[in-house]
Amino acid sequence: MRPIAILVACAAFTVGTLPTIVHAQSTGPSTGQASQTDAKTIWEKFKGSWNQSKGAVKEQWGKLTDDDLLEIEGRRDQLVGKIQTRYGITREEAEAQVGTWEQKRYRDM
Template identity: 35%
Template sequence: MNFHEDTFEGGWKEFKGYAQAAWGKLTDDDLEMAKGGVHVLEGMLQKEYGMTVEKARDEIDALIERYDNMAYDGEWKEIKGKIQEAWGDLTDDEVEKTAGRKSKLAGVLQKRLGHNRSKAWQEVNKFVEKNF
């Protein structure tokens, strides 16, 4: 599973809101179909906006980058503290590896705590909702 598919699966409901704001021509039904994968969304952007495949990929990459990032300039230190507060048994190295990314934090939780992907994303989304 690649980064995009992991992000789609883990936080689709929230990501869908970002996608609706970015690409207003896409309907709710379109975006529900796009839940099937990045390639589906690429095709929709090509069709609705006349984008090339490369442009569609760049747009998706940029949107996922914004969606996945918990840390903005100057906030990483504060976010690391909140992560360590929420999951006190994570090491400094494990927290540092997340680099402020929700997808990476979900991966660390999966590995360290033995959660399945769905449970890890639920915890991450709950953490983000509570703290941001």
């Protein structure tokens, strides 16, 4: 019976503090959301010109094969997955590399 009392006390504490946390998050600037939108907009440009972007992708990640590039078809998530597989890195590392590449390519466009 005692573990349930602790669980109820924890739940009551969490419920009591949740509105404060949600309120604090909702009043702050939404820079994360803005950067996601920017990344999405940037990738839409790459996807639209994928045939031209393939050369730059191959230049950046030379281990990707032509078959990989055909499979990717301008899809960011596929590119990240292929980089992760070919280079034996974590998904987070592949995401970071693609993000850096996107920003550089977008500035050069």
